[in-house]
Amino acid sequence: MSVSVSEAKPILCVDHVAVRFGGLTAIADLHFDVRPGEILSLIGPNGAGKTTxxxxxxxxxxxxxxxVRFQGVPLAGLKPHAITRLGLARTFQRTSVFANDTxxxxxxxxxHREGSGRLIDAIFNLPRERAAERAARDTAYGILDLVGLAHRADEMAGALSYGEQRLVGVALALATRPAMLLLxxxxxGMNASETQVFVQLLRTIRAxxxxxxxxxxxxxxxxxxxxRIVVLNxxxxxxEGPPAAIRANPAVIEAYLGKSAAKAAEQEAAHA
Structure with missing residues (x-):
């Protein structure tokens, strides 16, 4: 019998987390779970603690x-690269591409971190290393095709538009083969049509x-x-709840959405 998303054991647990910088509290007692296979959004005004x-x-x-636990593993003390190896990857607010590379x-x-070629193979360009390189290029082209950038593969990343650079950032994160992606x-910086394309990409990634x-x-x-949506202030x-409940929540409207924004979001959802 299949297990629904709502019944599944959480893939990520944020368990009563607080962050303080001296006398400033950036996060106070934050707790929520993310279930496997779902898209959960963390929203709130600027300075609400989302990026923290x-x-x-x-x-x-x-x-x-x-x-914080990821797939049951406590993340305390782990470096970012070790957390990525566990299958949790992220993008950043600012584009983080290698601008001088294609x-x-x-x-x-x-x-690269997934590469299994031995140093001796690389030095002498042995068949096993050449095969691994071909496989990596095929995988890279597949990821670029997924995010809609295969036709820009040979262009310098720094020459792309801001929106396209953000897609390169997503491709970089996907290259780590994550079980969970934080965006x-x-x-x-994307226009309305680019945003709609990105929405479809998110659904494809989730699928x-x-x-x-x-x-x-x-x-x-x-x-x-x-x-589901989690709201910070x-x-x-x-x-915390599904979009319809968040859109109608008086505390969220007062703290963040505002009546006009809530109405606009409701109208957009009705026409989606």
Missing amino acids: AFNVITGFLKPTQGE VLENVLIGL DEPVS RGVTILLVEHDMPMVMEVSD YGRLIA
Whole structure:
């Protein structure tokens, strides 16, 4: 018998996490779970603690209290690269591409950690190394095709538009073969049509078995793509639930959406 997303054991548990910088509380008692195969969005006003939460989850910041577990493994004390090896990858608010390398080379860099070729094979260009290189290039082209950039593979990443560079960042993250992908404002700088293409990409990625945690300010997009939404304000969780419940939640409307934004998001969802 299959297990529904709502019944599945969480892939990520954020368990009563707090982050304090001196006398400033960035996050206070944050707790939520992400279930395998879902798209969960973390939203809130600027300064609400969303990126701080991402930094804690991915090992860039140590929590003052609480614990984060990924697939049952406590992440306390693990470096970001070790967390990535566990299957949890992220993108950043700012594009983080290798600007002076081609788009294809960017993805190959992401694939490099998976390489199993031995040093002696590489030095002498032995058949096993050549076969591994061909396989890596095929995989990289497949990832670029997925994100819609295969036709730009040989162009310098730094020459791409801002929106396309964000897609390169997603491709880099996917190259690590994650079980879960954390996306920090991925459609920032994209126009409406680019955003819709990205929504379809998220659904395709999820259909391939990757769980997604999303931080985003584009509320129509969030309402359209999310299975559940977690809302932060001043570092505290103020609401959690499906888009329809969040859209109608008085505390969320007051703290973040505003009546006009909530109405616009509702209209967008109705026409989606």
